[in-house]
Amino acid sequence: MSHVLIVNAHIINEEHETAADVLVRDGRIARIAPQISAPAGVPVFDAKGQWLLPGVIDDQVHFREPGLTHKGDLYTESRAAVVGGTTSFFDMPNNKPAITTRALLAEKYAMAQGRCFGNYAFYFGAANDNLEEVAALERDEACAIKVFMGASTGNMLVDDPKTLEGIFARAPLLVVTHCEDTPTILANEAKAREKYGEDVPAAEHPRIRSEAACYKSTELATSLAKKYNADLHVLHLTTAKELALFTAGPMKNKKITVEACVHHLYMDERDYERLGHLIKCNPAIKTPQDRQALVRAVMQDRIDIIATDHAPHTAEEKANRYFKAPSGLPLVQHSLLMLIHLVKLGEMNLRTVVRKTSHAVADRFGIPDRGYIREGYWADLVIVDPNASTTVRKSDVLYRCGWSPVEGCTFPAAIRATFVNGELAAENGRVVGGPKGRRIRFV
Template identity: 50%
Template sequence: MSSILIKSATIVNENKQFTADLLIRDGIIERIDGHIDVKADQEINAEGLHLLPGCIDDQVHFREPGLTHKGEIYTESRAAVAGGITSFMEMPNTVPNTLTQELLEQKYQIGAQKSLANYSFFMGASNDNLDEVLKTDTSKVCGIKVFMGSSTGNMLVDNPKTLEHLFAESPMLIATHCEDEATIKANLEHYKQLIGEANLTVKFHPKIRNVDACYLSSSMAVELAKKHNTRLHILHISTEKETHLFSNNIPLREKRITAEACVHHLWFSDEDYETKGNLIKWNPAIKSAEDRDGILKAVLDGRIDVIATDHAPHTTEEKAQTYMQAPSGGPLVQHALPAMLELYHQGKITLEQIAEKMAHNVATCFQIEKRGFIREGYWADMVLVNLNNPWTVSKENILYKCNWSPFEGTTFNSKVVHTIVSGKLAYQNGSLVEVGSGTRLTFER
């Protein structure tokens, strides 16, 4: 059995901070105590460092299979681990789309071979694969993904009857991308007529994929979930208006409807299109500063339950195209935790809230088995950070396969020092330990 002893860490966990030693044995947290005097295979002096539960990212696009020129499970999980993300849930809009149990299992096989982080993969829903969706093993798969807005291939679910059946019959959590396609198409046509397609730039993105498009779709999903008592999780809330669809007066374990905010919607605003251009073109669109601030308020008061990335890499060549041609999405997993820690330094969020929204609550929402908390008997997924070690994002230290970041040139005050994945030291002082640390997530359902 392998063992790691962490000495004198400031542990941030379950709304508390305290200094303690922590012993990991054979992947599991064996003991947390003020002083542990045992010999371990590895010992880490964590004096002056903060130990947080490893982040669990419930929304990533790692691009494998079929789009591996943008990213791969190996390369993107490597970047995630370097950023303190120890577990991820990957989306089904790969090529081919993950619309059968066979294709889903193939992704799990890739994860088992290549992932440095713990992994799970969403089963995809389309207008015509309900029978396949209903075969999904609830104890081994994170959820069902429904695109109620445009996506790759055959993944737009816009048939009302299909949506009714999905929400009525899904055996597990449904995660939705909510944007109303008809509203977007009408807005796009309006601006094409107004200024001509050739004159459209990314600053029109939040006007085309506007507040109404988001709210109309999100409110429809909420109505369907209430009607059928569906376990619904709405991804990447991008408007202040949508935050009022959610409740903060129900314990999270009892919520049937939960919501996610993404780092880019908490950091950027439409003012940043001027300098960042297509690099911050995401769906749903980054909108106004008022929307950004309203989303953060909802995160803090409990209407929004988790923080994720929607990591979705594209090449620089793809992003350099005109607005209409450039794809939406960008890489984030390596820089999500440092960005949130920067908001901590700005006094906008506490360390305890970061641990809650990026680890505890994700584990609770998805009923992940023995992860997301620093507890004896739980899997050892954790990240040691130095809150006072400034560094600047540059091409030289970016680990994404696409080799760019919307944070290039940004100086973060906090740095990830070590990342432990399922009890294995996967990242240490700026170097990746190239071992298959990742383990398939399981769920208590």
């Protein structure tokens, strides 16, 4: 049943905090008012003393299906996501096979139907040889076009200058980029090998995937977007230096936007000593000064969106030496709690977190009727207890890979319930029922 009455909630939404009840009918928010009497037969969820937020829309995940399902799949990773308060996700195209044709994109949507606990959308992957496929995309076929301007899986590194120009000139959808300069990275890898051989310490990763590599690629992407007046969204920024390439202020009139990821806001290079390759990711977690600059940029509206780049690998894969240990870490089950921890530390505020993880994603990608707590909108909601705590235990980790980089951490809040399309999807750390997600539509 997609009917429920949530009472006594403290709603954080659209820069306001309000005490109200929320009536959900047929999956959508039917009414928001100070007090609502429960209609006959409608279950009541008492949220007294708790926050009611719009569900997180994570615009960057790697759920590994098709082709890499020993690490995770649409079912397992979306299950973990809803337990953590993420109600919608956009999955990346670097699968096996890579999603670089419209036919493969349609097949991926077909395999997702009825198997996702959250709402889902997929990226179309650009390559050096599929410009005509990119140009033929229609608005509702994909959430955006993903361009890897740095090393990636298989055929998905776009390093041909003519192809890059063509993508920015002809893209019918938003272009999103992973910005790292491959020649710079390869030169840094050679230097590291010369010094350490194959036993490169994990702490060298931010010097291999360096500030210079990031800045050079991000500068190229933003210059191409300006040249062709293209809509560009730069993913997972990691350095203070790159921030100068972006404009502070409201997102509404921006053609070029940028995001930060939770782990780059929460961790810095000192964590390599404790976690090693478990936090090896591309682009790399960098200095404490970079982390602090990213947090400030979120609060200044220079960074527009917060995501995870959730990317699971098995513990055995991560245990390899540097050059064989894959990059990426699983985060969706605890990403909202990590951000709330930063709120409790005074580094962010909750209204900004809600805006960057829900409102801004819906607005930037053109998602109708989601991302806000509004009458008539789909009831994608999360209830958080700010007075409880959550200690991350291995036994509670729901990713197929079976581990989390935040195991042992205690966060000063708890995700009590997640509703997807008006139905209770998760409660107190456990999923409720089967997959309830729908394909996200775009306008």
